[in-house]
Amino acid sequence: MSAVLELRNLSLGYRDLTLFSRLSMDIQAGSTLAVLGANGSGKSTFVKMLLGLMDPLSGSLNWPKGRPAEIGYLAQMTEFDRRFPIRVRDLAAMGAWRGFGHRFGLDNAARDRMVSALDDAGVLDIADRPLHMLSGGQLQRALFARVIMQDAPLILLDEPFAAVDQSTEAHLLSIIRRWQDEGRAVVLVVHDLSSVLDHCSHALLLGGREATHGPVNDVLTPDRLVAQGYLSESQAAWMFRSTPPTAETAHV
């Protein structure tokens, strides 16, 4: 595996608030990095720094193969205007922005790519539907189609499963798995210790002014999750209990 991005001695934060300092790690091609942390620990800020929308306080970002022209990015859904009058296909086409620039429409090759991206994301049948008629899951699929169109070596996803149902989550996870197989690096901000983590090879835990990184199982230990303020001791004890309790489910 080769590194897409090397972070060296990185400190991140705002003028009077340091979120963490001296983080050195590599983001590998073909890997998926989960970024976890309590609210305000700097998950989204970390992603914005990777995008170049924010400078680190100190340290450096090295791109061994040069900074890619395109970095795939999906912001939290709350930052999106759903009433904007465009269709699903137009939203996906935005992913080819650099290809067609601001003057010309899509050429035939890009159009074919768009159709296959819509198909992969499972929104081809609603390609002509305006955004305001979509459910949360459908909108997220459409946004994934845009990321597919971006065809980027590094893909940053900020809480992509916050507002989607289980089947959509499974579908989107399969897309992430495929990106990984294609040798792209994926950085995935997740809010809770969910099943999503099964799909991630590495984790970065933020909180308590520290940043811990490594393979998922090495980073997300009960002691560390408590130490970095992600879980309380009783929550950690319950989550990492040896035998799960049997439960009775009331069916409706």
Place this chain on the structure above:
Amino acid sequence: MFDLFAEMWGFAFMRRAFVATTVLSASVAPVGAFLVLRRLSLAGEAMAHAITPGIVIGFVTAGLSVMSLLVGGLIAGVGVALLTAFLARRTILRSDASLASLYLIALAVGIFILSAAGSAVPLKSFLFGSILGIDDASMLLVGGVATVTLVAFAFLLRPLIVSTCDPIFFETQTRRPWLVDQGFMLLLVLNLLAAFKTLGTLMAVGLMILPATAARYWASTITAQLVLGFLFALASCWIGLTLSYLFPETPSGPAIVLVAGAFFLFSAIFGPLGFGRPLRKRSAAKDLPLTQIHQEESAK
């Protein structure tokens, strides 16, 4: 009906007014559409007031010429836009509050100077427009601004769409995202100045916002929004001018804006995205708030 048009067409000032507002409609429609889509409807209104002192000072010092209007208005408009951005970035105030503060000061300065100078131009036509005031130079101004606006939109349309729909994505895609914001504000000021003669400072934004909001009730695509917005603006101008001709005491600005308002009300009631149909179907239980689902479950 035909007699009326023949009669109106007989007057040179009416011919000018019809031609000027037709060109003006094509120019302000795309600006209005993006004012609405970018949630800047009220900022557009504020900006219309903000250019007043520039126009007034230009008028008092250089007379009522198109050049003084253009230069004064541009300086005031761009000045207020830049100061607003500066205040919003460097102080606690958000941009809406900064703009509101500045435009109120600017409007007060404008009206104060206009009154103090004992102007020869009646205040009413200054604020509400007059179809009598459209001379060759004003026609050139409207034509020039329309040309600049439409050419600029040919380049700005896609960046505007992307930056309006998903500003954060747009920021990751371009190095100078502010160029689009500032370019759009400049187009707004230019179009307000072009609309000033027929509509007056208080009504200029009306021809931008109302046709755009009316079109919003029908359009699900940008293209439809732009085309419909233009058609509503055009119809508002023609009918409004006719009203203003039939009732000579009414200034043209309010007449045009009232017609645009009628289109808006009609669209809100009958448009597929207005009261005509709920914004989104609420059939899927997963879209309901959890508490509501629980209530429904316990009610069974």
